[in-house]
Amino acid sequence: MKKYLRVLSNTWEEMVTYRLNFVMWRVRTVLQFLTMYFLWLALIPKGTILFGYSQTLMLTYILGTSILSAVVLSTRTHEIGEHIYRGDLSIFLIRPINYFLYWFSRDVGDKLFNISFSVVEIMILLFLLKPPIFLQTEIIFIALAILATALAVVLYFLFGAILGMLGFWSPDVWAPRFILFILLQFFAGSLFPLDILPKSLYEAFQLTPFPYLLYFPLKIYLGQLPFSTISTGFLIDVIWILIIALFLQFIWHKGLRLYTAVGR
Amino acid sequence: MAVISVSHLQKYYQLHQKEPGFSGSVKSLFYRKYYDAKAVNDISFAIEEGELVGFIGPNGAGKTTTLKCLSGLLYPTSGNVFVLGYTPFDRNNAFLKQISLVMGQKNQLWWDLPAMESFLLNKEIYEISDAQFKKTLKELTELLDISDVLNVQVRKLSLGQRMKCELIAALIHSPKVLFLDEPTIGLDVVMQKNLRDFIRSYNQKYKATILLTSHYMQDVRELCKRVIIIDHGKILYDGLLSDIVKRYTKNKFLTIELEEDIGREKLEKLGKVTNYQFPKVSLAVPKALSNKIAATLLDSFPVTDLNIEEPQIEAIIRDVFSKQ
Numbered sequence A: 001m002k003k004y005l006r007v008l009s010n011t012w013e014e015m016v017t018y019r020l021n022f023v024m025w026r027v028r029t030v031l032q033f034l035t036m037y038f039l040w041l042a043l044i045p046k047g048t049i050l051f052g053y054s055q056t057l058m059l060t061y062i063l064g065t066s067i068l069s070a071v072v073l074s075t076r077t078h079e080i081g082e083h084i085y086r087g088d089l090s091i092f093l094i095r096p097i098n099y100f101l102y103w104f105s106r107d108v109g110d111k112l113f114n115i116s117f118s119v120v121e122i123m124i125l126l127f128l129l130k131p132p133i134f135l136q137t138e139i140i141f142i143a144l145a146i147l148a149t150a151l152a153v154v155l156y157f158l159f160g161a162i163l164g165m166l167g168f169w170s171p172d173v174w175a176p177r178f179i180l181f182i183l184l185q186f187f188a189g190s191l192f193p194l195d196i197l198p199k200s201l202y203e204a205f206q207l208t209p210f211p212y213l214l215y216f217p218l219k220i221y222l223g224q225l226p227f228s229t230i231s232t233g234f235l236i237d238v239i240w241i242l243i244i245a246l247f248l249q250f251i252w253h254k255g256l257r258l259y260t261a262v263g264r
Numbered sequence B: 001m002a003v004i005s006v007s008h009l010q011k012y013y014q015l016h017q018k019e020p021g022f023s024g025s026v027k028s029l030f031y032r033k034y035y036d037a038k039a040v041n042d043i044s045f046a047i048e049e050g051e052l053v054g055f056i057g058p059n060g061a062g063k064t065t066t067l068k069c070l071s072g073l074l075y076p077t078s079g080n081v082f083v084l085g086y087t088p089f090d091r092n093n094a095f096l097k098q099i100s101l102v103m104g105q106k107n108q109l110w111w112d113l114p115a116m117e118s119f120l121l122n123k124e125i126y127e128i129s130d131a132q133f134k135k136t137l138k139e140l141t142e143l144l145d146i147s148d149v150l151n152v153q154v155r156k157l158s159l160g161q162r163m164k165c166e167l168i169a170a171l172i173h174s175p176k177v178l179f180l181d182e183p184t185i186g187l188d189v190v191m192q193k194n195l196r197d198f199i200r201s202y203n204q205k206y207k208a209t210i211l212l213t214s215h216y217m218q219d220v221r222e223l224c225k226r227v228i229i230i231d232h233g234k235i236l237y238d239g240l241l242s243d244i245v246k247r248y249t250k251n252k253f254l255t256i257e258l259e260e261d262i263g264r265e266k267l268e269k270l271g272k273v274t275n276y277q278f279p280k281v282s283l284a285v286p287k288a289l290s291n292k293i294a295a296t297l298l299d300s301f302p303v304t305d306l307n308i309e310e311p312q313i314e315a316i317i318r319d320v321f322s323k324q
Ligand SMILES: Nc1ncnc2c1ncn2[C@@H]1O[C@H](COP(=O)(O)OP(=O)(O)OP(=O)(O)O)[C@@H](O)[C@H]1O
Pocket: A260, A261, A262, A263, B013, B014, B015, B037, B038, B039, B057, B058, B059, B060, B061, B062, B063, B064, B065, B066
């Protein structure tokens, strides 16, 4: 266990040395947030309701995705593909450390760093913009939202790890990542809540893993989902996690047999 | 039981043939012709506890591939490998804790952090106690003479300093079995010697089993009693270094210094004159006759100085490869 904490703290320190890069990244996310914020502010004047959202709910949703992105979507898994392709994986295979837990620890380090920035940013924005915010008071919704977020973190990690496995076969790991990222922006609900889409489309989306990354935890927090929907949601969420985890295990073992440990 | 036992190990790499140029690239998108590169082609050997064996052969012989199979990185195409009773590819934690693979050109150190951070991570990975860690670290840093740069970002270290830190990271858990792939590459002459001394004492002190590859014959000559010579994935020789030296040494070399220029013809009768530059002359003579010829030279020629030299190991190895 301690070894993974070390990985986490090393990752944190590494990020401190690259803080300029990191600040630029944060600026980008803040700008994206502001764009969405003002867009929805203009679309839903005070007192009106659009797609079933009041201004307060929508702005809370947008603010929520901003924080949740830092928690769920900040990751290091995009480095896995190249790591494997270049043969750096070797250094891990010869030591008693779990390769996936290693990357997961790195992810957590990365997330903590992102979250701490995100929290400060939000504080400042709240202070400057003074937006109307919906605060959930029901403990049960908060607890379920946290659980859904934890699952989202695992799910997103598994996604990234699966894509990383491509490194066993091909150096072209960048394009699939890019496509995933585009899909996510849309399907995970980071730009708008998914339930403003046509009903049939919306229901089809619920069967894919994407809404469970951002949309699902946020909607639970907002208290807008009935318990029946929440439980079906969790079921689909967990099934996807199991499927992807099993698939990951499968290609990992397949990849290892082909692995040629290039370099050195 | 042998610590390392390898029987009929084969490792083929699958490669695809690509025709050169753009049209070749397009073609290879749809149709790939695969062929096997037989990097290791049916080798068998066993190494006992505490042995320090040199694994030598020209570039591309299959040395690194074999070490990778032994340390569990590669899945063997066929054959059996056992190290410390484990099948390496299973990568059992108990196995991994007792081995180390040191490669000249790959790094496990965190590039942006001081080397110390990487050592501390390994301390946790290998579950080393504080006391043990301190002791080993002290030994290693003193031996490699590097204690002053442990807290400098790795990226700012010189190549040699980085190599030393890599070594420390690889040895901090005091492995029982060591695979060293060209460990002295990139080190200066003094450090090469220090490292050899270290490898020798590590081998003796911990009864560690060591398999070492090197292109520097000095490493092999000074460290290894036994050598395994490999080329094109096959073992050409496995035995004592001294035996192969004996077997392949047909000639010895006499170097003499003459008082007067007597011309090379007279000397040609005694042996092959490989160099005649008055006053220095070199002669290759049959091994069995070398003493007699030396005596003759001293008796009947105006010789002021005489040396008998064994041939260089490099020359012997070259001989072995050219004999196939
Ligand atoms: N990852 C790989 N994929 C395909 N072929 C490889 C790979 N690694 C090595 N080979 C081939 O296998 C053969 C053996 O390589 P190996 O690295 O084991 O040689 P070596 O004895 O270590 O050589 P050197 O002294 O140059 O380090 C070579 O012909 C090499 O081209």
